[in-house]
Amino acid sequence: MSRVLKFISARWMVTYAVAYMIFLYAPVVLLPVFALNDATIIAFPLSGFTTNWFVVLWHTEALHGAIRNSLFVAVTAAILSTVLGSFAARASARYSFPAKRSIMGFIMLPLVLPEIIVAVALLVVMMRLGMSLSLWTVVAGHILICTPFAIAIMSSAFQGLDQSLEEASLDLGETRVGTFLRITLPLVMPGVISSLLICFTISLDEFIIAFFLTGTDVTLPVYIWSQLRFPTKLPSIMALGTILLVLSIGLLIIAEWFRRRASKKQGLEASPTGGFV
């Protein structure tokens, strides 16, 4: 009886998994397919192969501006989030202070808050404060949502760091700053790089906050959204999406590689679910 049940449930699991994968990834696969299709209408059957849509992207000035804005926001947000995240992770890994759990929980909250709530709340606050919307307000919003990720990554980097290594360095006559530069930083460096890449990726394709908080300078996702109103632009958006997809996957793979290398350097077994990929 139980063997039959087992057999059925095993078959159902496989079916479920396959359906799940199709649902998740089919649209993603369609992206490059239509980006390379020689027709303005997004529909089957495919009519022919072209790289024309990529050429169109190359000549669109507004797009280049949006890319520059996005890069600025993503790089700035990634660096600042990683710095802030490192401080918080270090503090929580090394020291005990009153209400540590609640404080850490509070910082991690944006991880589960709906972005739309964060975006609207930030908009209201900034309006109240009389701040004019600009790329900097987008950066601020992105730091808010990226920092929890940075903390999670840096926490595992600092937790894997044996405290006696830093003590040994001090013991051998090195200063605190020297210890940080010669021991701590090299050992958590893979974590830092991994955090930078993840935060960069999150910021780069974040739409809601960027949409609410940006002024006249649009970021890439906001630009893409604005272009969706024009059906003829659709294939070139598909091309852009393809490029972004490849870039994101590439960055995530590099980030994960650094995270695993960090664990290995510290002589630990890298847990497959410890990171984000």
Place this chain on the structure above:
Amino acid sequence: MSVKRNKPIIELNKVTKSFGTFQALKGVDATIFEGEFFSLLGPSGCGKTTLLRMIAGFEEATSGTIVIGGKLMTGIPANKRPTNMVFQSYAIFPHLSVGDNVGYGLKTRKLPKAEIAAEVEKALKMVDLGGFSDRAAHELSGGQRQRVALARALVMRPKVILLDEPLSALDKKLRDQMQVELRNLQRSIGITFILVTHDQEEALIMSDRIAVMFEGEIAQLASPEELYRHPVSHRVASFIGVMNFLKATTTVADDQEITLNIPSLGTVSVPASYMPAGMDADTVKTIGIRPEMLTILFDDADKSTCRVEGTVTSTMYYGDMTYYSVKLSDHDDDVTISMRNTAGRSIVPAGGLVQVGWGVESIVLFK
């Protein structure tokens, strides 16, 4: 006293340490001398590591003072103290080569590269790792890591090297070997070593003097021999080796002699000098005698000073030794007797009636 008393190198004056409401150290007083091999011995949680870390400068004393080389250490951080530590986990920097690990401290002193390399090689040779300079840290075995950690401290030529259970991660054979090596090395270079250990055998083998600690206090500070022969309390006596305790009362005492009535052994007289400091004749409640100080008499020709009859209750055969549990009288628990197994000597089975020989000079008096 086998220790030659040089200048004091470390003076601990009423050092206490509290973590919140918990008092980890309750006023430690000790003086450690130049060139000494000094051990802190005690059960887990007695505060050995805490004391060592305070000497190293990783923890501040709650009260009391630590003086190293005549200088008050209060407020002086670890990187400005003339001590170096060998960590229990060895704390080998995983991203640096063996040579860079050992040369780490010299680099902070801004020595020229060639000089560092020469010093590093010299230190590595001292710990039998000559030519290992270019190896990666993670390629080393446990024993080799321990040696690298030691070389890293030695190369700094500190006044004091602090070792926190440096051998506990090694297997028994390697540990035995390293105990001897460490001892010989310390003798030859003459740097003061302070060793933390919970292994009494290790402390006895290696140390010039041992401080036995219980619950944040030094219970006894003495040479290994003194500690083993004249433990000041039941607790010290049973922590260092095995001790048989027998009930006793003083019957007569004068300046010369104390006469004791020991129900299990009979009436004996010991010289008054056996009385430990801080005790008087009336406070003697028990006597102690080590297992190897008791013998089972196998032939009547053996002329031991005293003998008493007993019954073997159990026998444990260890190859070179046999441990007997023997009931001497109803007044006391069974005593343990250890006998070296020699050719032709038979093992007495449980239930056997035996003559137990003992000497007055092996008796220790306790409260």
